[in-house]
Amino acid sequence: TSYVEWVLGDMRHKYAMHVNTRVDLTGSVIYATNPYNPDFGSRVSFLQTDDKVNTMTCDRTEFLGRNGTLQNPAAMFRSHLSGKSGVAMDPCAAIQVPFDLAPGQEREIIFRLGTGHDLHDAKDIIHRFRGSAPAYSALESIWQYWSRTLGSVQVETPDPSLNVIANGWLVYQTLACRIWARSGFYQSGGAFGFRDQLQDAMALVHSRPELLREYLLLFASRQFTEGDVQHWWHPPAGRGVRTHCSDDYLWLPLAACRYVTATGDTGVMDEYVHFLDGRPVNPEDDSYYDLPNRSDEKDTLYEHCKRSVLHGLRYGSHGLPLIGTCDWNDGMNKVGNLGRGESVWLGFFLYDVLNQLVRVAESRGDHEFVRLSKKAALKIQGNIEKHGWDGEWYRRAYFDNGQPLGSADNDECQIDSISQSWSVLSGAGDPGRSKTAMESLNKRLVRREHSLVQLLDPPFDKSEMNPGYIKGYLPGVRENGGQYTHAAIWAAMAFSKLGDWEKTWEILTMINPVNHAGSPEEVERYKTEPYVMAADVYALSPHIGRGGWTWYTGSAGWMYRLIVESILGLRIEKDKLFVEPCIPAEWTFYKIRYIYRETTYWITITQMDEGSTTPAFIFDGAENHDKFIRLVNDFKDHTAEIRLNRVIV
Template structure:
């Protein structure tokens, strides 16, 4: 990690010290309707989202050119695409902002970007300073490649226009889009400055050139912006400021890049774009995230882990519960991330969860996603199963079962209580059965790529049946809390029936099968040529309390035997090497990538929870070290050290061994956070109160955690007395007195000092 950067400010910032990281290292910046990401050299995209996932892609490239008028040399404040020998380069990724620093030819610069909470825009702040010993005149030229007029296609039609708006100190476009309804409406992309400009461009062919590129824009070669308007050609957005600086003098400029959807929004954007307002809006962003993500703070001997968890994975969870995986509005992703969000902010999790419920069908089924103005099912079977688990987790943190009586609409406009939403989800899957009486696989369960195995409606998923058992048990806990005796009775009756079916038909002798396809063939069985064992049914057999007695240990022994590697735990083994049309796209992926025999970190976090439940301290420690991107004790990984990715590629990928899949857009951060808080540190929120059941890595002789729970604050300190890990609580002291009750005291406004001694 130190080769490329380091954490600072207790971990709230990560400083990247070179533009040449192994690949782009990203930061995501967002509000409820606008999202962008930027790498350490400013690379990234931005979009806005309206009703039912209708989207406008605002920009897919941003540059800040600096032109020295005396020498005609130019470079970029963001380090690329103009390649120069930049001095003092660094990029600071913070929670809600990114700032890039560099120096070239006696001019130091900084380029900061953030997304305010109150508009569909991003704010750029550019500062330049003359570090030479002579007067310098330079041009600062920020540029955005926009896609509001659509992605360029040779000889394609384009009817959009753009031009300069002097009253706004900027440029704006006129386009038409479906964003707030099924009807087209006029929208305007804008790029506005906080002071009068010396130049501008809105036509890409004028600024970049018909045959030019962003490394060598024609306008820069000619000395600056050309003053172009645009009618029916590819649009760009560029502004220019000419400034003369004495030695040591500096200047700062603020820009707003965004989309106006209604009359007056352009003018309002211009009014608020000034130095005082910009700094206040950034402060508002930082304060909002700090308030949303402060609910739990850990202090372990692993400082990098503290930085990662206390800031970055909580932030990743926050984003996922609102934006899912960004590509689309994945239902399971939002609901599951809301469950994890509850571990440190149950109030926000409840609001995000209720938003997701509005897309559920009134029969209990839940869609895969919503995008481009429509709800899309994609034949997925599992999305409803996450609803009961999220509901129970949030309610257990809040402690207010009356919340379950709140009325929330379904996607057809009819309404029911949250409790009824949960009940219908459980009932739907109970009735949605295939081979052996297991829940149908249909077009995919958690494994999106098993999309051909159950389309005929006969195939069934052992994993989804296990997940249903956990969801049903969670529903039963809510029924008990509300004294719904009949629901509780049938929950227990059905749960036992499904458990018996799984143990009878899903057991393969050494571990659990994953699924049966439409032809009745098992997937994840020793009888298979490839894909003999899958990880997640083994984990969920423990999480759902379906595996009992020796089977519980047997399946985890099988995981160790077949799936454990130095890089991490494989999600399946052996990988498929040719396409199997009775399974699906999983078998099209290269061996060792993602679901096809890769180290998929989301399930690895479930395994961390299971190892904690099994009280295996050594495996907890090993699992954490393998999951974390900055630990290389077992194997080197290549990805951002401050955020979690979805997977690591295995040795079957050859030169890509140890490289990461997608960062940020993954449930890994959310489930690592939940697994660490709830299982490793043992912060068990239940309706009666907060209970402790930790399973700590042996190396953590002492550690502590601060948790806000309901209206109290707990400062909990753990001490392990043995060298090889302790998994039994010997004593609990609360405010200096011995505490023997199962749940910690909880009084409004109280602060509790809790000391826990652990023994073998």
């Protein structure tokens, strides 16, 4: 028996009455359409089997029975389905194939579920995949795809929990859930988020760099002529939200720079892409939802990136970037909604984007933009040190009225994690202050007894401050003082950049979901899947340590980068692969299998006590004085042995 409940839209209850089903007994197929779907009204979905002896129904009520459930449907106690189909019913597709089995006998039945652009296309798909051979061929191609994609980087370390999540699960979560489905149990949306999917694709430079290239051009096409972008949009039409959000558009140049650095494909910057036309968001509004028009104006991806940066060079009274109706933390939508609030974190982020795009601009001979960007970066850096430092850590923002957020003078949200971590990751923070700030993060936000890292503390609760909808969460839940895993990962990456492997490894161990399933008690407390990342972890009694929103979270991509890049040390620059690890002192070695196109590199990193041997870099049996692996696609296997001195913190 094969059973499907048709949705053919965004919500089943919304479109159930409009789903039109039809039974084709000759082809053993059930067709379903929803002509009222505004974007996919012409699509034809189907459920089909090759077995000619079968019965069918499109009536969910018939299949389940009165007061029936999927655990015990009435159809499983019958020998015949009615063949009922049509409209204005509770729609489904059910096909039953009766058969008898003698002892030791096997019987193979193949069902096909799919959709076509129209009826002709649906029939063509069914015809092409008839029989068992096409089914097995399709399955084999899927196995090969995932084997290659997930196998691009395979690691063998002394920590089994790291191996489990790095060798497949994180890339699978990023690609299957975040990029393809854009949907999960906790958020069934299907929309592209401008900052969201760009960050996801940035994690795939080792396995699917061509996908990041594709996304750079797609996302550039969602930029308005003024430089801002759609915060999110639904394909295929492109209806979405235009906002005063202040960081979305800056992820485009950051992602573009990462792609160009990793692949050497500078040609992508010369690809022409159209802008969008739409009315600006009114100053008194947070956003509006609409279908914008494609502008007649188009320009290169490089010019799109420049326009993003230039749009971000807007400052408040402290010389810090305006936060608008939010920066990375969407929940802080009331900090600067009057147009005067400023973001310290955004200052760090913009500084990083400016400096990365400068390198691309220099290679293109764009001297005017280089001068402008360097001047802006120095100005932002100076104003952060002048107005962003609170004494023991960096502040988070300034409200429209000039009140600081993320200050020891606040009753709530005295310290916020991301200002501290990005002071290091961006390189904008004063080295001494950044080190002090990270130590404050370590003392105030890392809760070792509960294996979590808070985003901010104390949570918003009873003070008069109104940062936005973040205050609507209970104290200790999600962004409001719980662990927001993005930020926890950034903290670990910052400690790694400081060379502090102890704190890096400690945080990684805390946030690795595999480590939350070590005992029945831990499983009961964490409650969510121990093999994919959770967006958040509760810090509120009696639910402390409980995993929140899983699967559909960008923390999967960042976790992968933390492991592969910040800890195991892989960094790719065109045809050069650097290995610069920040690993626990007790590790003696680890191994990496790295696939570059059709060529495999077997890399062994050995860590020894200083003085016991001389550090060395051996490539294919000979000493390598370049201190990096030169990547060539010669279809051969290569070996690299890297010997390092043990780092003692």
